[in-house]
Amino acid sequence: MIELWRGLGSRERGLLIGFLVALVAAPLAVDRYLLSVLTLILYFAYVGQAWNLMMGFAGQLSLGHALYVGLGAYVAALLWFYFGIGPWLGVFAAVAVAMAAGAIVGWLGFRFGVEGVYFALLTIAAAEFTRIAFDHLGFAGGSGGLFLPYEERRLGEWWNLRGGQVLFYYLALILAVGGVIVAARLARSRLGYHWLAVREDEPAARSLGIDAFRAKMTAVLVSSGMTAVGGVFYAFYNNNLFPGQVFDIGRSIELLLGPIVGGLGTVFGPVVGAFILTPLGESLIVLTQKLGIDAPGVKAIFYGLILVVIIYLRPSGVWPWLARILGVAERAR
Amino acid sequence: MTPLLSVAGVCKRFRGLLAVDRVSFDVASGEILAVIGPNGAGKTTLFNMIAGVFTPDDGTIRFDGEQIDGLGPDAVCRRGIGRTFQIVRPFPTLSVEDNVVVGALLRHHDVASARRYAVSVLERLDLIDKRAQPAAALTLPDRKRLEVARALATDPKLLLLDEVMAGLRPTECDRMVAILSALNRESGLTIVLIEHVMRAVMALARRIVVLHHGAAIAEGPPEVVVRDPAVIHSYLGAEAVG
């Protein structure tokens, strides 16, 4: 950690500290609605980072990451719903189950040489399969959904994530910062280099002694585990889960927009992407409501347009360009 | 003295085409061996079998006292064989230095010490000035040296070079030859090279193996092999021999 800090220039340190202070102080300055938007931003910054590790670093395209969000959410929610086991414990089970699912997807893909588009389709199939399965799991609420009860007496039990907006905001902030730290450490680690090598040219990486299968499996496991924690957050923040929503392919796509717009394979890309997309999306909704236009798909169309524009004009994302302007260096990767 | 590398009766078939036909040869530690032959003779397939990309259909390959045929490329590299590719494969978006760091990480698990070692290899291969450039920006001769540097960073006992001189001008070729013979002389690195550029072959190799239609048709010191009628026939046709 200290090494990471030392590696930054004074300009970078200043920006980072200023940014963090602003985020920590935010609840004092903004109203509840804006705080909820910020919470959403930080949530996407976190899960986007988890996805970024697998795709941006290890080069494995997953279009079914909602699988891990959903599994994490349902496992923790069900443990709470039936056994009163709080999320601070339930998260471990959630991560374990998601990692098991990731291990299966990874094994099926990597062991049998399913790559690129085909691997992406595999991940979609896995998520869709699970979505339909959960639609028929009675004990999990089926397609009708699972609802976490509202218990007045429990308000204030922060360890059970029973609290107000501020609690979830700070939790999301901790997750987002944690995600950045994990990414930064991995980027400079031996594993990080292995991932980049596998991403760039797998046969060449293997010729240098890198066990590509192991590197890729590690990527899926880390990514799925991290994402599951986001799922636990999601479950206790929203207090209701529907398979058709949680496992939906739209969700999988939603969480990868941030890293792509911000900058694939960079440490701050997912954060920048989330800070760009989410506020714009939300303000678009507010705008159309104020104008009296009933346009349910407008936010999604906007995201679609941004996706097309970014991938066409600036495929490496906004962050590298922004970093240049700010005079901040992120290593050429 | 047991040979460092021992290829015995190795065969490889690709759906009816016999690419490598019962090839056998030994390479002693510290030796430089050249494998030559017309295009399509099976040289790269042979290399790919030694490097673990393909499994031989028949025969065995022993390296440093251990049987290695059937192992994957990463396992083979870990046991001490480094290789370059006929068409160079740098990691394009990584810097020159980072490319070599990836190689150095095999024996140096700590990134900082791997980086130090990578820098020393870059100096050796005369690439230190370009260390921060992305590999995709390099010229072909530089890419070839980067490929060699990267493989060297894994600290191999045996280096397989696949047509590393192809596309190089004579001065660049001489430069590469000088680097390789220095490495062989100073650290005892064993080198097996596939080569068409006879200038390099004659300068480096102590022994040559000639492949033709997948089979080894001659083996011996350069002066002898180059005059072998069968070898001349394979390259230039029957008229050239008479």
Place this chain on the structure above:
Amino acid sequence: MTWTIYLNVVIQGVLTGLVYGLMALGLSVIFGVVRVVNFAHGEFAVVAMYVAFLLFRSLGLDPLVTMLPIAALFFIVGFALQTTLINSFVGRPEHDQFILLVGIAIIVLNSLLMIFGPDAQPANLPYAFDSYAIGPVFIDKVRVYSAVAALAIASGLFAFFRYTATGTAIRACADNLTGAAVVGLDVKRLYAITFGIGLACVGAAGALMVTIADAAPSLGPAYTLLAFIIVIVGGLGSMAGALVGGLLIGVSEALSGFLIEPSMKSMFSFALLIAVLVLRPHGLLGRRA
């Protein structure tokens, strides 16, 4: 006798499967030749459904008739799309293409959502509930008509690729791109034609689809995935494979919907996709890469 019920279900699956197959044929052509991963395939099919639907509702034109003009329109759209946007993505990494088309899919899908709303809209053809009775079997007339139309178009396409100069040129591009360019083929134009043909298939299939299914924006992603499943199961690069795959998926969906539960029928298709990806990625009839 229960075997008559099974027979009915299977035949229904076969007929629907042929229409699916036509849609998948479009994807196979696009992916097999231009090597672009058209993740917006299903969304385009749904657009075609709505176009046919509107033409029927407002002008009373039978989708079987409007199928051809719609296919022609989609050909033009495909040609234009390829020349303008997609061409610059041809050499780029697969995930870049994927993302581009995902973006396009999102735009198309949500535009449909905004214009038509989320509810399913049936076309309500006058003969929608008529059926032919052959022995113990009852076959919906609409399914027969659309299956025949799908077969006709597919056969036309086979003939085009086999016997015409342009068709052969396109196949050359698929086989060996550098060779094709070296020989002087205008690859860019051929790509555009191919993309146009691919979307024309989608247009035709969509028009046919509206006779047997209700138009709804949510079908977009479902059809995209269906097309990919069919193409992968049937074999990439094989036109016959797309049809065979379509038949297979059509029948398995019909059977699993009947035997297990309708909402679970896609589960079987996804499981099949995973199995094929893992075990036999070149599919049933595909060429080995």
